[in-house]
Every structure is written in C-alpha cells, then in structure tokens.
Amino acid sequence: MNRHLNLSGAALALALLTGCGPSVRYQYVMPPSEAGRTCVAQCRTQQSQCESLARLEWQNENRLREAERRSYHYCSQGKSKKQARKECLAPGYSSAFGYGGYNSFSAFNCSSDYDRCFTDICGGTIRRIVERPQ
Numbered sequence: 001m002n003r004h005l006n007l008s009g010a011a012l013a014l015a016l017l018t019g020c021g022p023s024v025r026y027q028y029v030m031p032p033s034e035a036g037r038t039c040v041a042q043c044r045t046q047q048s049q050c051e052s053l054a055r056l057e058w059q060n061e062n063r064l065r066e067a068e069r070r071s072y073h074y075c076s077q078g079k080s081k082k083q084a085r086k087e088c089l090a091p092g093y094s095s096a097f098g099y100g101g102y103n104s105f106s107a108f109n110c111s112s113d114y115d116r117c118f119t120d121i122c123g124g125t126i127r128r129i130v131e132r133p134q
Helices: 002-018 034-076 081-087 110-121
Strands: 023-029 125-131
Touching: 034 081, 034 110, 110 125
Parallel strands: none
Antiparallel strands: 023 125
C-alpha cells in the first residue's frame, strides 16, 4: 500500500513537472514581395481543399464501416459465432484514418503541405519560438 502511494506521488509529480516545461509556438513570417503573398493565398486555398477532401474521405470511411457493420449484423443473425465467422464478412478497420478519426490525417498531411508551400515555394519563413515558463 505504501509503495502504491509512493508510485502515485511520483506519477503526480512527473505530470506536474511536464506541465512546467517549455512550450513551443510557430510564427509565420510572410514573404516580402506581393508575388510571395499571392503565392501564400494559393497555399491557403490548397490547404482548404486538402482539408475538405480529408473530411469527405473520413465521412466516406465512416459510412463504409457502418455499412459493413450492418451487413455483418444482418448476416450473423440466427447463427452461432463460429458459423457467423465462417459465413459472414466481418467489418474491416483498414481505414486510412485508423481509429484516430478525421483529425489523425494519416492519409492527408495538409498542414505540413501548407508549411512546405509557404516556405519552399512562396519564400516565407516559419520561426520556432520556445517559451520557457517563468
């Protein structure tokens, strides 16, 4: 019991200390030229399109999984588990998004694409700012 309290206290202290660490934020510095700023606007449009496509893909994945679940449920009714496994196609979870859902973006990397466009194509810079707690 005493050992359990010591481990709990250590875990709590670790959790509190990690909250005291530095935080990182990013500052986007626009390109100096008008052409560069126009380019950034195009990057934003591409990012928006990427996010819309990702959202649609995620919705389609959800619909497909739901249809697979319904199909399996319909097929397996009145059958033993062994018979259902043998005769019914079990729902698959081979989603491009995995279990993380829409925000996991494993198939779409819209933010890093935007960052590359902003810096490499348009000439902007991204500054990494580390802020240490006082």
